[in-house]
Amino acid sequence: MADKYLGESIKKLGFGLMRLPMIGDEVDIEQVKQMVDVYMSKGFTYFDTAYVYAGGKSERALGEAVVKRYPRDSFVCASKLPLWDLKDRESMEAIFQESLDRASLTYYDFYLLHSMGKEAAQKAEEFGAWQFLQDLKAQGRIRHMGFSFHDKPEVLDDILTKHPEAEFVQLQINYADWESENVQSRACYEVARKHQKPVIIMEPVKGGSLATMPEEIQKVFKAAEPEMSVPSWAVRFAASLEGLVTVLSGMSSLEQLNDNVSYMEHFQPLTAEERGVIDRAVEILKSIPTIPCTGCKYCVDGCPQKINIPGIFSTMNNFSLYNNRAGAQNSYGRVTREGGKASDCLQCGNCEAHCPQHIQIIETLKQAAAIFEQ
Ligand code: SF4
Ligand code: SF4
Numbered sequence: 001m002a003d004k005y006l007g008e009s010i011k012k013l014g015f016g017l018m019r020l021p022m023i024g025d026e027v028d029i030e031q032v033k034q035m036v037d038v039y040m041s042k043g044f045t046y047f048d049t050a051y052v053y054a055g056g057k058s059e060r061a062l063g064e065a066v067v068k069r070y071p072r073d074s075f076v077c078a079s080k081l082p083l084w085d086l087k088d089r090e091s092m093e094a095i096f097q098e099s100l101d102r103a104s105l106t107y108y109d110f111y112l113l114h115s116m117g118k119e120a121a122q123k124a125e126e127f128g129a130w131q132f133l134q135d136l137k138a139q140g141r142i143r144h145m146g147f148s149f150h151d152k153p154e155v156l157d158d159i160l161t162k163h164p165e166a167e168f169v170q171l172q173i174n175y176a177d178w179e180s181e182n183v184q185s186r187a188c189y190e191v192a193r194k195h196q197k198p199v200i201i202m203e204p205v206k207g208g209s210l211a212t213m214p215e216e217i218q219k220v221f222k223a224a225e226p227e228m229s230v231p232s233w234a235v236r237f238a239a240s241l242e243g244l245v246t247v248l249s250g251m252s253s254l255e256q257l258n259d260n261v262s263y264m265e266h267f268q269p270l271t272a273e274e275r276g277v278i279d280r281a282v283e284i285l286k287s288i289p290t291i292p293c294t295g296c297k298y299c300v301d302g303c304p305q306k307i308n309i310p311g312i313f314s315t316m317n318n319f320s321l322y323n324n325r326a327g328a329q330n331s332y333g334r335v336t337r338e339g340g341k342a343s344d345c346l347q348c349g350n351c352e353a354h355c356p357q358h359i360q361i362i363e364t365l366k367q368a369a370a371i372f373e374q
Contacts, residue, residue, distance in 0.1 A: 005168070011043055015039055016249055018048075020032055021252055033065045035253075038257060040070065047062055048077070050080035051114070059079060063102060078200075082115070084120060086127065093132075107141050113147040116149050121158070146169055153190070169199055171185070171189060172188075173199075193242075204235050204238035205231045207324070209327055210322070211324075213281070218230055236269070240270045291313045296356065303350060304346060306340055345365045
């Protein structure tokens, strides 16, 4: 029996509906139905979607593959409210109702403020989003309220202090970011536990990056457990933590799903020896040379081309470490969406004069352009 949190017993593998299999621009719904059938047949029950996933096609896929095919009390599902797109507080109701309608639901079990951080938290206050969620709960249109989070631990502490009504937190946790300066998985997890909030883990495989590790690291895992897949180490690391509602895995194919359920059906936490294997993998990761950017952003303000220099460097580092071309290309698109691309650099040198790490920014941006803009 799974541990019980918020009155729910949920097995520790949640079906993330963010990266569904596609045929062209449409969700491959027949494959999704097959995946759902295997997943449900093994006793798993948690489905995670969001208003913005696949432009609404993810919530519709939940409706087609799950809601219309299984009794409502045999699964639980979550969706999320995207505050960043909202123009006014009235839109919250329209978006929530659309999320219900797309999935043919009358209620969501879990409903989250999506991607909270310092700025989104301010907008939530301005729009009365917390009260909106409490009202939905009182009306029986959601059963549990919480938020997903992407910012520093002190911001999380602040939100949880101000909003004890949040019942759970969804955090980005994986072994590579457990101690990293940028994501600070461990520190965020500890803040949530300090506030006695159960945690839903997202991105345990770091958007697929921990499946495409350098060969040297893959060998470490294969030597320890030849039968186990490389991503299984990442999912089991996350699922071994205390106080979890579940661990989400964005599943894109039946093959991936079969692999996940094979070791999560009768989940066993990592042993001390297995944790040692992960520690070795992390040590190797740390030894791979990367751009020593700390993300301080001192270079950004003076850039006439508004190039997100630390964002581009973080993308390059992830690409060197995990060799995940598709993930890195997406990330490059994201970090250059609102500012200049690496190739827009005018070589004025304003940035280099401010970099405390003395990084050769101009040269490194040329490399980024060669990798991501060809
Ligand atoms: S050298 Fe390039 S990146 Fe640096 S401030 Fe000038 S335009 Fe921006
Ligand atoms: S100033 Fe240097 S270390 Fe700081 S964000 Fe820019 S490139 Fe990175």
